[in-house]
Amino acid sequence: MSDLLVWVVALPLLGAIATVAWPRQGRALGVATALATLGAALGVLAQVMDGTSVHHELGGWSPGLGIGLAADGMAAAFLAMTAVVALAVSIHATAYFAPGSRREGFWPLWLLLWAALNALYLSADLFNLYVTLELLGMAAVALAALGGGRAALEAAMRYLVVGLVGSLGFLGGVAILYLTYGSLHLGTLAAALEANTATWGALVLMTTGVLAKAALFPLHFWLPPAHANAPAPVSAALSALVVKAAAYLVMRLWLDLFGPAVTPAAGMVLGTLGAGAVLWGSWQALRAARLKLLAAYSTVAQLGYLFMFMPLLMVQAPGPARNAALGGLVAMALSHGFAKGALFLAAGAVQQHAGHDRIRDLGGTARALPATTFTIALAGVALIGLPPSGAFLGKWQLMAGAIDAGQWFWIPVVLAGSLLAAAYVFRLLGHAFGPGERANAPFAITIEAPALVLALLATAALGLGAAPLWPLVGGLGAPS
Amino acid sequence: MTLATSLPLLIVLSSLIPGLVIFFLPETAHRLRTSLNMLGAVTKLALVAVLVWGVSQGHTYETAWQLAPGLHLVLHADALSVLFVVLSSLLWLVTTVYAIGYLEGSPHRSRFFGFFSLCVTATVGLALAGNLVTFIIFYEALTLATYPLVAHRGTPEAIRGARIYLAYTLGGGALLLLGAIWLQHLAGPVNFVYGGVLDALPPELHPQLRWIFLLLMVGLGVKAAIVPLHGWLPRAMVAPAPVSALLHAVAVVKAGAFGIVRVVYDVYGVEFTARLGLLTALGVMAAITIVYGSVMALYQDNLKKRLAYSTVSQVSYIALGTALFGPLGTIGGVVHLVHQGIMKITLFFAAGNYAETLGVHRVREMNGIGRRMPGTTVAFSVAALGMIGIPPVAGFVSKWYLGLGAVNAGMAVWVVPVLVASSVLNAAYFLPILYRAWFRDATAPWPAEHIPARRLETTGALLWPPVITASLALLTGLFASAPFSPLNWATLIASREYGL
Numbered sequence: 002m003s004d005l006l007v008w009v010v011a012l013p014l015l016g017a018i019a020t021v022a023w024p025r026q027g028r029a030l031g032v033a034t035a036l037a038t039l040g041a042a043l044g045v046l047a048q049v050m051d052g053t054s055v056h057h058e059l060g061g062w063s064p065g066l067g068i069g070l071a072a073d074g075m076a077a078a079f080l081a082m083t084a085v086v087a088l089a090v091s092i093h094a095t096a097y098f099a100p101g102s103r104r105e106g107f108w109p110l111w112l113l114l115w116a117a118l119n120a121l122y123l124s125a126d127l128f129n130l131y132v133t134l135e136l137l138g139m140a141a142v143a144l145a146a147l148g149g150g151r152a153a154l155e156a157a158m159r160y161l162v163v164g165l166v167g168s169l170g171f172l173g174g175v176a177i178l179y180l181t182y183g184s185l186h187l188g189t190l191a192a193a194l195e196a197n198t199a200t201w202g203a204l205v206l207m208t209t210g211v212l213a214k215a216a217l218f219p220l221h222f223w224l225p226p227a228h229a230n231a232p233a234p235v236s237a238a239l240s241a242l243v244v245k246a247a248a249y250l251v252m253r254l255w256l257d258l259f260g261p262a263v264t265p266a267a268g269m270v271l272g273t274l275g276a277g278a279v280l281w282g283s284w285q286a287l288r289a290a291r292l293k294l295l296a297a298y299s300t301v302a303q304l305g306y307l308f309m310f311m312p313l314l315m316v317q318a319p320g321p322a323r324n325a326a327l328g329g330l331v332a333m334a335l336s337h338g339f340a341k342g343a344l345f346l347a348a349g350a351v352q353q354h355a356g357h358d359r360i361r362d363l364g365g366t367a368r369a370l371p372a373t374t375f376t377i378a379l380a381g382v383a384l385i386g387l388p389p390s391g392a393f394l395g396k397w398q399l400m401a402g403a404i405d406a407g408q409w410f411w412i413p414v415v416l417a418g419s420l421l422a423a424a425y426v427f428r429l430l431g432h433a434f435g436p437g438e439r440a441n442a443p444f445a446i447t448i449e450a451p452a453l454v455l456a457l458l459a460t461a462a463l464g465l466g467a468a469p470l471w472p473l474v475g476g477l478g479a480p481s
Numbered sequence: 482m483t484l485a486t487s488l489p490l491l492i493v494l495s496s497l498i499p500g501l502v503i504f505f506l507p508e509t510a511h512r513l514r515t516s517l518n519m520l521g522a523v524t525k526l527a528l529v530a531v532l533v534w535g536v537s538q539g540h541t542y543e544t545a546w547q548l549a550p551g552l553h554l555v556l557h558a559d560a561l562s563v564l565f566v567v568l569s570s571l572l573w574l575v576t577t578v579y580a581i582g583y584l585e586g587s588p589h590r591s592r593f594f595g596f597f598s599l600c601v602t603a604t605v606g607l608a609l610a611g612n613l614v615t616f617i618i619f620y621e622a623l624t625l626a627t628y629p630l631v632a633h634r635g636t637p638e639a640i641r642g643a644r645i646y647l648a649y650t651l652g653g654g655a656l657l658l659l660g661a662i663w664l665q666h667l668a669g670p671v672n673f674v675y676g677g678v679l680d681a682l683p684p685e686l687h688p689q690l691r692w693i694f695l696l697l698m699v700g701l702g703v704k705a706a707i708v709p710l711h712g713w714l715p716r717a718m719v720a721p722a723p724v725s726a727l728l729h730a731v732a733v734v735k736a737g738a739f740g741i742v743r744v745v746y747d748v749y750g751v752e753f754t755a756r757l758g759l760l761t762a763l764g765v766m767a768a769i770t771i772v773y774g775s776v777m778a779l780y781q782d783n784l785k786k787r788l789a790y791s792t793v794s795q796v797s798y799i800a801l802g803t804a805l806f807g808p809l810g811t812i813g814g815v816v817h818l819v820h821q822g823i824m825k826i827t828l829f830f831a832a833g834n835y836a837e838t839l840g841v842h843r844v845r846e847m848n849g850i851g852r853r854m855p856g857t858t859v860a861f862s863v864a865a866l867g868m869i870g871i872p873p874v875a876g877f878v879s880k881w882y883l884g885l886g887a888v889n890a891g892m893a894v895w896v897v898p899v900l901v902a903s904s905v906l907n908a909a910y911f912l913p914i915l916y917r918a919w920f921r922d923a924t925a926p927w928p929a930e931h932i933p934a935r936r937l938e939t940t941g942a943l944l945w946p947p948v949i950t951a952s953l954a955l956l957t958g959l960f961a962s963a964p965f966s967p968l969n970w971a972t973l974i975a976s977r978e979y980g981l
Contacts, residue, residue, distance in 0.1 A: 321550065324550070325549070325551065371504075371592075387621050387622075387625065388617070388621050388622065389622075393618075394548060394549045394552065397552065397658075397662060404662065404663055416659065427644070431640055431644070434629070434632065434635065436635060468547045468549055468550075471549060
């Protein structure tokens with residue numbers, strides 16, 4: 002049954018090829034691919050639900066020679082979240098791109114991006130990880146440029162340069178590891194790794210490279226223009242999934258691979274950068290003049306929370322407290338994936354209806370687009386971290402972990418970040434509920450419904466039904 | 482699922498589901514919306530009646546659901562939660578009738594009644610919360626559900642009032658959350674248990690427990706409008722009258738006061754709180770609030786503002802009763818939770834009637850209003866006299882037990898003067914209103930007569946709710962010792978808390 006691992010990568014790849022071959026059928030092929038891939042991803046999730054992990058060696062080559070795929074609970078959780086968000090993005094995109102616009106370009110790139118994401122979650126060796134990172138970066142840049150216009154192209158260019166430099170850093174680290182240990186397989190390397198200068202050099206190079214792609218403060222500068230100027234479905238994918246995949250990779254490397262080399266002090270560095278991201282990103286989101294820019298800065302902030310878990314995980318001994326923090330980290334990441342996908346798709350609906358996304362001029366939106374406004378409010382609940390939402394459970398575990406680890410200083414950051422998030426969400430809602438003349442729009446199901454479903458997943462579903470996540474990701478990174 | 486495990490959940494859902502449906506109704510579906518509202522309110526009341534009967538028979542009802550390791554959503558019915566649930570579902574029914582009449586023909590009614598239902602859902606949820614996490618979840622939900630109601634009119638003043646409300650309550654919520662997480666770190670998952678759970682902790686943790694108590698009290702004190710955390714309440718007066726009634730009598734302010742009672746009795750334990758030296762501090766803050774609110778009320782010419790400051794003062798009676806160690810003080814505080822609700826909702830209904838019928842917003846415009854609107858004014862007078870503490874209205878019972886409790890706790894030296902001073906001040910800001918209403922002649926035409934006097938002084942949906950709640954205030958006072966009366970139930974709670 003480990004064939005499913007191949008299918009979750011192969012299906013979107015085949016879909017991408019099909020949409021190139023039959024561009025006129027792009028929408029139908031895209032949605033069909035999305036449904037099939039979601040099925041495969043949920044299949045993988047079902048296989049690891051009992052706490053095991055699955056492996057697959059492509060073509061039957063032994064580990065280290067062929068392409069190896071592996072899924073544990075954390076990988077499966079990200080795989081499934083990605084598939085759900087991707088299906089919503091696909092459905093939204095069928096209606097978003099007007100006929101004759103760049104929609105033919107969208108489908109192959111988008112499905113390629115998805116294949117790269119899935120491959121990244123599942124890759125069991127470092128060279129494949131490098132390949133998926135490059136593929137992901139290229140597809141993301143091309144999609145970001147789809148918006149056309151000077152701002153979008155400039156932002157895409159900057160995104161491209163940062164992505165290339167980041168990949169180079171990662172590749173440099175991979176080369177050092179290969180020269181030192183003679184292997185690229187994650188499992189083999191993890192067993193052989195020692196804390197020495199070479200390992201440290203590799204750790205710094207690889208982490209910095211991936212952090213640039215994850216837009217961790219202060220390497221976030223490229224993200225807001227790139228995410229804010231892309232078409233809404235693309236922004237949703239970039240903000241909810243692509244940067245999160247990079248963050249996922251950092252977690253993987255630190256928890257699985259570099260276990261012997263990373264120190265609490267190194268974790269502290271990541272945590273401090275994360276705290277900076279939370280405060281700076283939230284503050285900039287509060288000052289943003291445009292809805293999509295607000296959403297983009299909010300992504301900078303929300304990614305920060307994920308890295309604030311690192312200093313806790315570095316000092317906590319394996320046990321219930323550490324597992325609680327790990328589960329909190331994943332709940333937070335999934336919650337943000339759903340919520341940010343919802344927010345950007347809703348922003349797309351607002352932009353299409355109003356013709357702009359200037360926050361000041363959004364008066365009357367609540368009356369014209371009640372379902373979309375409701376979506377924004379629900380997504381806001383998850384971004385602030387109010388109950389019920391995955392982020393509430395995540396923040397609870399983050400603060401509980403900080404108390405447990407004696408790292409009190411993170412708590413004011415979490416609380417301040419949450420209050421700033423409340424300020425930017427309610428500023429937006431205040432304008433949306435304000436007076437303004439707007440034509441009443443009928444409920445556009447393909448545009449509005451996917452976002453609403455994502456928002457409900459971030460809040461009601463994850464807020465009340467996230468308990469299975471903890472056993473799912475429990476053992477990760479614990480010494481075996 | 483049996484009734485024992487599903488009843489608390491059903492009580493929460495009975496307003497949640499109609500609320501969610503109402504959001505999606507078109508503005509014009511007036512009849513359907515009204516039916517859904519009433520169906521939800523009546524269903525909830527019927528389910529609550531089953532609950533009351535069951536709890537009085539000694540049955541236990543609990544719905545539990547795991548959210549994460551160490552975090553459970555627990556809905557549990559004990560004597561205290563039943564008291565609050567009965568109060569909120571009864572007053573919700575009355576307020577729904579009132580709101581339907583009040584908002585007749587105004588825009589955005591689907592949105593209003595949707596949030597209105599969510600608001601009572603959150604209130605009932607926190608009343609039934611069986612642990613601190615569940616309480617916080619519904620406490621935050623209450624903030625979210627009331628914000629759009631305060632902002633409902635959409636005027637710049639309403640938006641500003643709502644924003645201030647949000648800043649206060651979310652800030653308080655953050656501190657409450659921190660306190661809860663810290664407490665869970667020390668004591669494990671905190672369930673609400675008679676007599677509290679914390680006195681088993683080793684003494685070296687006591688300083689931390691004091692800090693946590695402060696965090697929790699500040700978080701709860703914001704909603705309970707304890708000075709100096711009360712600033713949002715007078716500004717939230719811009720909300721429509723049914724919302725004010727809900728805010729002051731049923732939901733928000735009450736949620737804060739109820740939370741204080743819960744934390745003191747069922748988390749820390751009243752005896753342990755006293756040993757930590759925290760009860761006196763709480764009592765002093767409550768006393769300051771009582772006097773301050775009354776003094777501020779004296780200076781308000783706007784009727785709703787005067788009532789708002791009166792709420793600031795009156796709700797702290799509940800905190801004061803909690804701070805008086807001993808069953809009598811407990812009874813006084815807990816019973817006031819109900820009595821203040823019934824009386825204050827009457828006052829706000831009446832104020833809303835004056836504004837909607839005659840355009841009267843200020844005290845000085847109320848000359849001779851008793852003759853024009855006798856039903857409303859009788860209701861207002863009964864509630865006002867009750868607030869002052871004149872027998873046989875319910876407020877007298879509260880103050881009587883608070884006084885006895887103070888003597889019992891050996892705190893009579895300063896608590897009794899506070900009670901007396903507050904009653905004098907209550908009289909000073911309520912009696913002039915009654916004097917104007919009944920004994921002065923109308924000197925000017927009414928500012929804006931929207932509803933002409935026919936057979937009734939105003940529409941039935943506006944008139945009957947205050948008349949009913951005023952009768953309740955009178956009846957709970959007159960029949961205070963009858964079975965199932967608030968006083969009777971408060972005595973039951975006190976006997977369980979003190980293990981008598």
